[in-house]
Amino acid sequence: MYQLLVVDDEVSSRNILATCFPWGELGFELCGQAGNGKEALEAILSGIVHVVFTDISMPVMDGIDLAKAISDMKGHKPLVVFLSAHDDFKYAQEAIKYGVRYYALKPSSFGELKEIFGRIREELDEKYQVNTSFTGDHSDKTMKKVLEYCTKNYRDGSLADLSQSMYLNPSYLSQLIKQKTNKTFSDHILEIRMKQAAVFLKDPSIKIYHVSSMVGYVNSNNFTRAFRAYFGITPTEYRNRMGNQQ
Incomplete structure (x- = not known):
């Protein structure tokens, strides 16, 4: 079992996370609870913790400062999962500096937590070579x-x-x-858009401005520029060439 520490200044929220989710089914065991980052650090330093599931906004020491403190630790460092009530990504850039790659939004559903901690379980299994038959990366x-x-x-x-x-x-x-x-x-999205546009352009019954809309461009001029940059010719020139080859 991997040891999990839940950190949240809201006692009711913390207790729900700690007691109402079947952590054992995913290979985790609750090793403790903390009300802020300072308490969490004390718990980490006093025993083995593999994953810290922490709120971001907390008194004394918030989740960002806790993640920074963990990233500065020597030796074993637990993975950090952010729990945030903020449905945006304003913490993303700052968080990644400290190794935070996973996060969940409040309130978290069973499915969300199962997905997140299933991924973390795979990562820890690979790190500690728990499952030697695991070959996927x-x-x-x-x-x-x-x-x-x-x-x-x-x-x-x-x-x-x-x-x-x-x-x-x-x-x-x-x-x-x-x-x-x-x-x-963006490169991947553009590549798929352009290849799909090329398929649509082979059908002369579809207007070029409709092709533009079909692959996600509101402005057909932007589509034409993107298509020419990708293929070296305009959509009209591409269609004419395809027509001549038939």
Whole structure:
């Protein structure tokens, strides 16, 4: 069992997280609770903690300062998961500096926590070689989901939406995509848009401005510029060439 520390200044919220979620089913054991970052650090220093599930806004020491203190520790460092009532990403850039890659929004559903801590369990299993039959790479699984998302949501997908759906820090996810594929999230969206546009353009019954809208462009001029930058020719020139080859 991996040791989990729950940190939240709201006692009722902390107790619900600690007692109402079946942590044992995911391989975690609650090793303690803390009301702020200072208390959490004391608990971490007094025993083994693998994961710290912490609120961000707290008195004495908030979640950001706690994450920073953990990142500065020598030797074993627990993973940090943020619990935030703020449905935005204003903490993302600051959080990733201190190694925070996972977060959940208040109130968290069973499904959200199961997804997040399932990922963390895989990561810890791989780190500690608990499951020797585990051959998949966590980041590769993440990239598979990224590419699936881009393929399904190329018209209006966003990094913010993707990050939230995967319960990952958007800055971390952006860096991971670039590291694993040598392309940005926007590059992947653009590539899929352009390839799909090329398919639509082969049908002469579809107006070019309709193709523009079908692949997510509100302004057809922006679509034309993007298409020419990608293929080296305009949508009209591409359609004419395809027509001549038939």
